[in-house]
Amino acid sequence: MANKRVLVSILALGIAVTLAGAGTWAAFQDTETSTGNTFSSGTLDMKLSNDGSTYTDGVTATWTSPANFKPGDTFGNELRFTNVGSVNINHLYMYPEDLTNSGGTGGIKLSDKIIITKVTGHITRDGSNLVWGNRADFIGSVVGNRDGTLTLTEFCSAKFVAYCLSPIIFGIFPPILKAGDHKDWGLIIEGKFADDADNHYQGSSCTFNMRCRGSQNSPTEGFEEITGNGAD
Ligand SMILES: [Ca+2]
Numbered sequence: 640m641a642n643k644r645v646l647v648s649i650l651a652l653g654i655a656v657t658l659a660g661a662g663t664w665a666a667f668q669d670t671e672t673s674t675g676n677t678f679s680s681g682t683l684d685m686k687l688s689n690d691g692s693t694y695t696d697g698v699t700a701t702w703t704s705p706a707n708f709k710p711g712d713t714f715g716n717e718l719r720f721t722n723v724g725s726v727n728i729n730h731l732y733m734y735p736e737d738l739t740n741s742g743g744t745g746g747i748k749l750s751d752k753i754i755i756t757k758v759t760g761h762i763t764r765d766g767s768n769l770v771w772g773n774r775a776d777f778i779g780s781v782v783g784n785r786d787g788t789l790t791l792t793e794f795c796s797a798k799f800v801a802y803c804l805s806p807i808i809f810g811i812f813p814p815i816l817k818a819g820d821h822k823d824w825g826l827i828i829e830g831k832f833a834d835d836a837d838n839h840y841q842g843s844s845c846t847f848n849m850r851c852r853g854s855q856n857s858p859t860e861g862f863e864e865i866t867g868n869g870a871d
């Protein structure tokens with residue numbers, strides 16, 4: 640107890656001396672201040688393109704049938720992606736969803752006869768040009784009936800198709816969509832009207848949406864990854 644009181648007295652004395660000496664003991668001094676300590680966030684802004692030249696927030700009719708679509712006819716297109724923001728996109732998620740069918744006879748669904756033959760990613764950046772392996776069969780083995788074909792109906796039952804870049808794939812470094820508008824990634828989907836579609840499928844139609852999400856990181860939600868990360 641006695642020691643504590645002594646310590647307090649010494650501290651009080653020290654403060655008093657400092658106050659008293661502020662004017663008397665002035666010497667060379669300098670004072671500088673750090674001002675403007677602010678925080679601001681970057682942007683993450685993905686845009687899509689059907690033709691690889693005009694990019695917008697969302698596109699329509701990326702994959703459509705040729706006129707007078709008939710069994711055996713094929714279709715295909717590459718949906719291109721770019722990131723015009725300042726924050727890199729490391730993961731891409733494509734959600735095939737909102738499938739609707741109409742027309743035809745006998746209660747058929749045209750989407751049962753739309754066969755997805757190719758699903759793959761395509762990166763082009765810094766002079767590199769790399770196409771992922773075709774994941775249509777693999778997706779079919781996960782979400783389909785394993786009969787060797789991936790129908791649009793089955794494809795749209797997939798939760799999503801995910802892509803990212805593992806560190807250093809054949810000289811291409813992550814991220815998958817680099818900030819700064821590099822127009823560096825595409826999703827290629829090709830398909831055909833099944834050869835065995837009968838007359839019930841005449842005059843029928845179907846439509847689906849492909850919702851695409853670019854993420855700075857992997858979402859925390861649980862997911863079933865139905866494509867591999869790497870190229871092959
Ligand atoms: Ca956007």
Ligand SMILES: [Ca+2]
Binds near residue numbers: 779783788789790
């Ligand atoms: Ca199937």
